[in-house]
Amino acid sequence: MKYVLVSGGVISGIGKGVIASSSGLLLKTLGCKVTSIKIDPYMNVDAGTMAPTEHGEVFVLNDGGEVDLDLGNYERYLNVTLTRDNNITTGKMYKHVIEKERRGDYLGRTVQIVPHLTDAIQDWVERVARTPADDSNEEPDVCVIELGGTLGDIESAPFVEAMRQLRRRAGKDNFLQIHVSLVPVIHGELKTKPTQQAIRDARSAGLSPDLIACRCERSLDKATTDKIAMFCQVEPEQVVSVHDVVSTYHVPILLEQQGFLTQLSQGLKIDKQSIAPSLVTKGERIWRQWKTLTTSQEHVYETVSIALVGKYVSLHDSYLSVIKSLEHAAMACRRKLNIVWVDATNLEQETRESNPEAFHKAWHDVCTAEGILVPGGFGARGTEGMIAAAHWARTKGKPYLGICLGMQVAVIEYARNVCGISGAHSIELDQQTSDPVIIFMPEIDPVNMGGTMRLGSRPTIFQPNTEWSKLRSLYGLDRTTIDERHRHRYEVNPEYIDRLQAAGLHFIGKDDKGERMEIIELKDHPWYVGVQFHPEYLSRVLAPSKPFLGFVASAAGVFEPVVKASQAREAELANGVSEIII
Structure with a gap:
């Protein structure tokens, strides 16, 4: 190695x-x-409980690991599938060593930073470096290790010493x-x-x-x-x-x-x-392919404008995978991407009274964009603004993509304004709501925060009689099941499903038990799609995420040719003619 x-x-x-x-x-x-490991010297066991505005987005892996956003870069660049063990933190290593000490693995010896912690770090790195990460299912030849932070930081000292020792252990x-x-x-x-x-x-x-x-x-x-x-x-x-x-x-x-x-x-x-x-x-x-991709983009001049309506827009890295997924889709559509950042709070009526300039600018940005995207998030702040943006997109025929919370606010908006359920809301946002169309998932731990959500790769089953779906046409109508990564605690209340569907909101994708709503889509709309999963985690440079690709293609007015190109690409892959390698 x-x-x-x-x-x-x-x-x-x-x-x-x-x-x-x-x-x-x-x-x-x-x-x-090649495989990769990221070392983060903070005390958190993982990135799952960290605020996006402090450390950027939380990236979710197939195994449900909540990790640093840099692992998303590794997966996108190297076309590898990593695990939670590929992200090492100070908290994770101390927890590992203390658990060994409690079991008596050290035979009563005094447990110290050197050699016990530094040896544990090296053993962890050597084990993970040999774990297959690509479709060859073979042991990697090279492991790229990124040491987070800055050399000289006090919290990095044990990892620096471990890397010094690893150099000797690995050999000349x-x-x-x-x-x-x-x-x-x-x-x-x-x-x-x-x-x-x-x-x-x-x-x-x-x-x-x-x-x-x-x-x-x-x-x-x-x-x-x-x-x-x-x-x-x-x-x-x-x-x-x-x-x-x-x-x-x-x-x-x-x-x-x-x-x-x-x-x-x-x-x-x-x-x-x-x-x-x-x-x-x-x-x-x-x-x-990499050089062709980068150089060809230099000769693209037409743009596509996307309004990203979120609550963490003060730090763009909070939505890094969303940004990259939009870039991948825009490149596939031969467009330059123009993201318009809209703070969802500025779309609300309270802002109209307290800061009319911000209110009118935010609505100008939403109204003039070619597509509206509402990404995931937690908490009540800005959600009424998101609901207003979803209403605008639905009623004005503007392409809309809602991810996780973005799907939930679209359901709330539809329940209120189409089904006549004026009190429709989410339990997360209003615990006293009379009509909880979004509820807490019954199996989720309501007390402990870290690693307790519905996480990782899960199957979504397309429902019968949904061949009309624009999203399905991109995945391929012959596919009945897709696997995407999840990160959420709330879901659409099953008690309201029949009422919503009768009013025209189609739940075209459900979980493998048929109990959990995973995808919504409107039939007579240029593109109005909401997904409970996070498709941005699986987007690749040469294989854009299907929900993002359809959304950007609809916003750019090139949906039909993009569908044909995507279907031709899938046929090539199925026949072994071509291969997605990036």
Whole structure:
């Protein structure tokens, strides 16, 4: 097993996740089988209880793991399926060691950070690194490990020490470290001192970076590269410039152009001759498709405007997978994506009285957008604004996609304004409601918060006589079952289903027992779809999520050709003519 460690210095949030994902992608172009691990040094056991506005979205895996958003990047770039064990946190490791101590596994010894915690971290990494992650179902060749936070943070110390020891355990030529650092521009001059200090800090902690990825506004000139190489004790070719580009999809190309892949393969002593020819061919095809995708998008000029009506819009990373899914769909539709961020609270009548400027701007953005998307969320804040946006989309024939909470507010809106159930609401939003059309799922723990929702991959069954469905036409009318990832505590109340369906709200998808409503769709509407699951978690660059693809295609006015192209693609895959590789 070979390891690539990606660490960061100077400041956090400089793109370690993109560098880690790009490194894994480039290794896949050689034919290597790649997996990824993210280390987060916070005390939470997982990301499930963290507010989106504090740490970005919670990404959900097939096994129900609630993890850091960077694992979404890994899955999207590498086309792998990871598990909850691929995300390591301080809380998870301490819990693991304490449970071993309680069982008596340490035979009465004094349990310490070194060696017990650091050994546990290394054992965990070695075990997870060997877990198959792609469709080959074989042990990976390389594991890319991203160390979250910034070197020097007190909470990172045990992980830094564990990685230092792992380098010795892995052996010569089996461990390579990439250190991502910031090179700021001050008064027009590229400043290298922060990077020099960051490398000193890394070495003082026992780590020795083999490659230095310099994040900067503009490309490094030769003099700056040579200066960094000299003071950081590396060769100039070991310093790469990661300057601002049009999109993150260009980063792998930017790195490859600077010989980054050569440095990776030489540092890890990867012999391309020893890789199976079929994997080499597949890797070459990956690279051709990736470059074609990124370069073709540069020649797209028509746009599609989507109003994202949410409650966490102050931090866009709260909806990172939604953004990426919209990007994937827009690229498939040959459109440039324009997301209009709308705070749902600003659509409510209270804002009209307290802040009329924000109210009118929000409604202008909703009314002029070509599609309206209401994503998931928790709590009552902004939900009346979401209901108003769903009402506008339904009555004005505007393409609408509701995800999780977005589906629930669409049901509430329909119950109120079409079925005449004026008191319709959700138990989550109004516990005293007389008509709870959305209720708490009976099997969910109402007290403990972490990991207690309906989580992970679950089947959804398309119902009979729904061949008219636009969404089904994208999945394929011959498919009766789909698997998507879930994260929710509330569901549509079964007592209201017949009344809603009689009024024209079709529940075209239900769970495998036929008890839980998973998909709603209106029959005579350009696109009005709500899904209880989170389709954004399974979207891939060359395989956009079907609900997102149909939504964006309808908003762009190209639904019919996109359906035909999607069906042709599915037929190719079924016949083994083509392969989704990204």
